[in-house]
Amino acid sequence: GQNIDQPTEMTATEGAIVQINCTYQTSGFNGLFWYQQHAGEAPTFLSYNVLDGLEEKGRFSSFLSRSKGYSYLLLKELQMKDSASYLCAAMDSNYQLIWGAGTKLIIKP
Amino acid sequence: ETGVTQTPRHLVMGMTNKKSLKCEQHLGHNAMYWYKQSAKKPLELMFVYSLEERVENNSVPSRFSPECPNSSHLFLHLHTLQPEDSALYLCASSPGWGGAETQYFGPGTRLLVL
Numbered sequence: 001g002q003n004i005d006q007p008t009e010m011t012a013t014e015g016a017i018v019q020i021n022c023t024y025q026t027s028g029f030n031g032l033f034w035y036q037q038h039a040g041e042a043p044t045f046l047s048y049n050v051l052d053g054l055e056e057k058g059r060f061s062s063f064l065s066r067s068k069g070y071s072y073l074l075l076k077e078l079q080m081k082d083s084a085s086y087l088c089a090a091m092d093s094n095y096q097l098i099w100g101a102g103t104k105l106i107i108k109p
Numbered sequence: 110e111t112g113v114t115q116t117p118r119h120l121v122m123g124m125t126n127k128k129s130l131k132c133e134q135h136l137g138h139n140a141m142y143w144y145k146q147s148a149k150k151p152l153e154l155m156f157v158y159s160l161e162e163r164v165e166n167n168s169v170p171s172r173f174s175p176e177c178p179n180s181s182h183l184f185l186h187l188h189t190l191q192p193e194d195s196a197l198y199l200c201a202s203s204p205g206w207g208g209a210e211t212q213y214f215g216p217g218t219r220l221l222v223l
Contacts, residue, residue, distance in 0.1 A: 040216075040217075040219075042113070042216045045211050045213065048211060095210075098151075100151055
């Protein structure tokens with residue numbers, strides 16, 4: 001079957017760095033998405049990786065290893081506003097998104 | 110961000126009521142989606158429309174009935190719902206369907222069925 005695993009909850013300190021991991025098993029692969037969702041708000045697109053390697057966008061970076069079925073989202077210089085859920089989703093061979101349950105990130109001062 | 114809007118934002122209904130959720134996208138996209146989001150569960154894809162034609166219907170109970178009158182509007186008609194249908198209902202749109210398209214979400218309708 002198709003499956004996405006990511007931690008349920010993580011806690012980090014303001015100003016620090018946190019890495020949110022995601023492993024996936026899909027029938028075929030057409031890329032991996034990360035979304036941020038603040039409580040009561042819309043998920044917003046953060047990144048899309050389809051090739052191996054690290055892509056950096058300001059304080060956020062996303063990494064993909066296709067051979068390992070693994071991705072991570074790296075958040076640097078954490079701010080209180082980064083407290084949110086982070087959703088990982090892999091796209092299968094039919095371009096269907098397989099979603100993880102999300103990682104709730106709690107930032108402490 | 111007002112690319113995808115949803116109304117109402119909150120809805121409380123009894124099991125015998127009929128109500129409709131509305132979604133509108135202002136991004137010029139050709140595909141629209143309905144998702145159900147329950148606490149601590151992955152997003153569940155319910156329906157997909159591409160160019161106003163339904164292209165996905167993921168074994169959703171018939172008490173949920175979608176309607177897509179044009180590429181900018183999407184409705185979800187609700188009738189005789191069950192308490193387990195209480196959830197956040199998210200609408201999304203993407204430029205196209207059937208490729209590696211990024212989906213853009215609305216803020217959702219928080220539904221409570223009593």
